[in-house]
Amino acid sequence: MSSVLLLPGDGIGPEIMAEAAKVLDRVDQLFGLDLQIDHGLVGGAAIDAHGTPLPDDTMAKAHAADAILLGAVGGPKWDAIEAGKRPENGLLGLRSGLQLFANLRPAILYPQLAAASSLKPEIVSGLDILIVRELTGGIYFGKPRGVHVNEAGDREGFNTYRYSEPEIRRIAAVAFEAARKRSGRLCSVDKANVLEVTRLWREIVTSMAADYPDVELSHMYVDNAAMQLVRAPKQFDVIVTGNMFGDILSDEAAMLTGSIGMLPSASLDANNKGMYEPCHGSAPDIAGRGVANPLATILSAALMLRYSLRSEAALKAADAIERAVGTVLDQGLRTADIAEVPGQSVSTARMGEAVVAALALDEQAAH
Numbered sequence: 367m368s369s370v371l372l373l374p375g376d377g378i379g380p381e382i383m384a385e386a387a388k389v390l391d392r393v394d395q396l397f398g399l400d401l402q403i404d405h406g407l408v409g410g411a412a413i414d415a416h417g418t419p420l421p422d423d424t425m426a427k428a429h430a431a432d433a434i435l436l437g438a439v440g441g442p443k444w445d446a447i448e449a450g451k452r453p454e455n456g457l458l459g460l461r462s463g464l465q466l467f468a469n470l471r472p473a474i475l476y477p478q479l480a481a482a483s484s485l486k487p488e489i490v491s492g493l494d495i496l497i498v499r500e501l502t503g504g505i506y507f508g509k510p511r512g513v514h515v516n517e518a519g520d521r522e523g524f525n526t527y528r529y530s531e532p533e534i535r536r537i538a539a540v541a542f543e544a545a546r547k548r549s550g551r552l553c554s555v556d557k558a559n560v561l562e563v564t565r566l567w568r569e570i571v572t573s574m575a576a577d578y579p580d581v582e583l584s585h586m587y588v589d590n591a592a593m594q595l596v597r598a599p600k601q602f603d604v605i606v607t608g609n610m611f612g613d614i615l616s617d618e619a620a621m622l623t624g625s626i627g628m629l630p631s632a633s634l635d636a637n638n639k640g641m642y643e644p645c646h647g648s649a650p651d652i653a654g655r656g657v658a659n660p661l662a663t664i665l666s667a668a669l670m671l672r673y674s675l676r677s678e679a680a681l682k683a684a685d686a687i688e689r690a691v692g693t694v695l696d697q698g699l700r701t702a703d704i705a706e707v708p709g710q711s712v713s714t715a716r717m718g719e720a721v722v723a724a725l726a727l728d729e730q731a732a733h
């Protein structure tokens with residue numbers, strides 16, 4: 367038995383989660399996974415119900431579960447709430463409370479979606495890169511932080527960008543290991559020409575390279591990396607970077623794959639316990655209309671089966687979900703964000719149900 371906690375969150379979160387839940391239910395039946403599914407509140411939904419973005423009950427369930435699948439949090443309804451109590455703090459609290467320091471964001475272009483990418487097919491076809499983002503440190507967590515009145519009497523906002531040596535070592539080790547299992551190329555992205563914290567980052571990553579002689583390490587400043595990602599993205603295999611740079615570069619990489627609605631992620635602790643979520647947010651501009659792309663969440667469920675549940679049956683189920691996504695794309699099904707012809711698109715639910723149907727047809731899935 368494996369326990370899975372579903373946290374739909376806000377905006378399109380409940381819509382995309384409903385489809386991922388159908389897919390999990392189907393693979394549970396097909397592969398005998400014996401999943402025990404629980405539900406919880408996080409983000410704005412939790413603020414509305416309990417006055418806090420991360421209720422104790424949700425945190426307790428998250429600690430107890432083998433893995434967590436999250437939709438997205440946030441939205442204009444809660445934007446005026448003071449810092450520290452916003453929906454996003456629920457997500458950040460889960461990440462830091464569970465010590466999910468390693469965020470893996472694979473950006474893979476399905477060949478069927480070459481036309482949906484914002485880049486020319488010859489530049490992106492075959493794209494398969496992995497962004498390894500540090501997730502529990504850096505400027506999103508550094509203290510001191512806040513808004514105060516400075517000596518000149520002006521209001522001044524400040525955040526602190528800090529990384530300790532152990533924090534850098536553990537995320538770099540994840541990236542080196544990942545590169546070793548892939549093409550053997552690792553690019554560390556920093557701003558070492560300006561920021562001391564990332565000079566230390568570069569120094570430590572460089573010093574670790576001797577332990578990974580089979581990995582070719584390179585370094586790049588983040589501004590150049592942002593440019594290179596849209597100039598020649600296939601030069602990259604594994605990218606390792608800090609929390610904020612990874613947040614920004616992964617949204618950029620998402621567009622290479624056709625849509626941010628296609629990009630899944632895994633956030634892991636040191637023992638492969640994980641939280642899985644699409645890279646996108648709660649998309650308030652399309653929430654409640656049934657048009658969001660559920661594939662990033664469905665693909666995140668596949669990563670959950672592969673990285674956290676890990677039984678032979680779970681690994682087969684993960685492969686089957688990814689094949690089923692390929693099948694529905696082959697069938698020409700497109701949500702609005704990846705549609706080649708505007709207006710010729712299917713709903714969130716239709717896309718999710720098509721993945722479920724493709725799973726049932728998958729002969730390898732049944733045996």
Ligand SMILES: NC(=O)C1=CN([C@@H]2O[C@H](COP(=O)(O)OP(=O)(O)OC[C@H]3O[C@@H](n4cnc5c(N)ncnc54)[C@H](O)[C@@H]3O)[C@@H](O)[C@H]2O)C=CC1
Nearest residue numbers: 438439440441626627646647648649650651652658659703
């Ligand atoms: N992991 C999380 O829960 C995240 C939460 N947020 C929160 O989400 C809210 C909105 O943030 P935004 O900056 O607008 O980013 P967003 O990722 O929610 O949306 C950006 C754009 O992408 C589109 N989009 C996103 N997901 C999509 C999907 N599955 N299918 C089709 N189109 C999709 C949206 O419609 C929008 O035009 C904010 O409150 C923000 O703090 C933002 C990023 C991550």
Ligand SMILES: CC(C)CC(=O)C(=O)O
Nearest residue numbers: 454457458506613645646
């Ligand atoms: C609350 C934000 C840090 C979420 C986000 O943008 C992300 O993790 O990609």
Ligand SMILES: [Mg+2]
Nearest residue numbers: 613614617645
């Ligand atoms: Mg982001």
